[in-house]
Amino acid sequence: MTFATVDWHFYLGYGVLGLVLFRLLWGFVGPAPIRFRSLLHSPAAIRQYLKTLGVRSPSGSPGHNPLGSLSVLALLASIAFQAVSGLFIEADDYFESAPLAKYLSAEMVNQLTGWHRLNATILLVLVGLHLSAILFYWLWKKENLTRPMITGWKWVKENKSAD
Numbered sequence: 745m746t747f748a749t750v751d752w753h754f755y756l757g758y759g760v761l762g763l764v765l766f767r768l769l770w771g772f773v774g775p776a777p778i779r780f781r782s783l784l785h786s787p788a789a790i791r792q793y794l795k796t797l798g799v800r801s802p803s804g805s806p807g808h809n810p811l812g813s814l815s816v817l818a819l820l821a822s823i824a825f826q827a828v829s830g831l832f833i834e835a836d837d838y839f840e841s842a843p844l845a846k847y848l849s850a851e852m853v854n855q856l857t858g859w860h861r862l863n864a865t866i867l868l869v870l871v872g873l874h875l876s877a878i879l880f881y882w883l884w885k886k887e888n889l890t891r892p893m894i895t896g897w898k899w900v901k902e903n904k905s906a907d
């Protein structure tokens with residue numbers, strides 16, 4: 745990475761960290777369907793939902809369906825880890841370290857740097873899965889997942905719940 749790229753990398757990373765903190769707070773005080781309490785489903789509920797996944801109609805879940813909840817939690821955990829780990833690492837081909845790297849031992853910084861790179865790949869896989877799920881729900885289940893993500897509103901038919 746060149747100097748300018750790293751600068752931007754840091755600033756955008758701080759922006760992501762701010763968004764993650766906001767989402768974490770919102771998970772406790774925000775509207776019911778997006779609170780962490782609503783995102784936790786039992787393995788049995790997830791298994792049950794998986795059985796109905798192929799059905800060619802909208803899931804009918806008023807908030808996130810059990811699989812969508814898993815996706816939210818995985819993405820949030822991965823993004824949070826990426827942004828937080830970034831604060832403590834340094835670029836081996838570059839002279840500027842992240843602001844908190846000086847508080848950790850060289851060994852830990854090294855380890856976190858490796859995890860930061862590895863998690864970036866995991867994050868890309870999760871984003872790919874997320875986009876694929878949106879396409880699948882849109883084309884196969886005739887359910888638009890992006891509109892509720894943007895507007896916060898979701899229309900659900902009664903008596904269609906697959907949760």
Ligand code: HEM
Pocket residue numbers: 745753754756757758760761823826827828829830831832833834835836837840841842843857860861864867
């Ligand atoms: C969600 C936000 C972030 C993402 C997606 C991300 C992603 C990445 C990726 C893919 C690399 C590897 C680049 C390469 O090998 O050339 C990297 C490296 C790096 N990141 Fe981040 N990063 C994020 C946040 C941060 C933050 C907040 C900081 C520091 C304030 C940071 C500091 C660094 C540094 C110093 C490196 C270089 C480590 C190396 O030698 O590979 N990152 N980041």
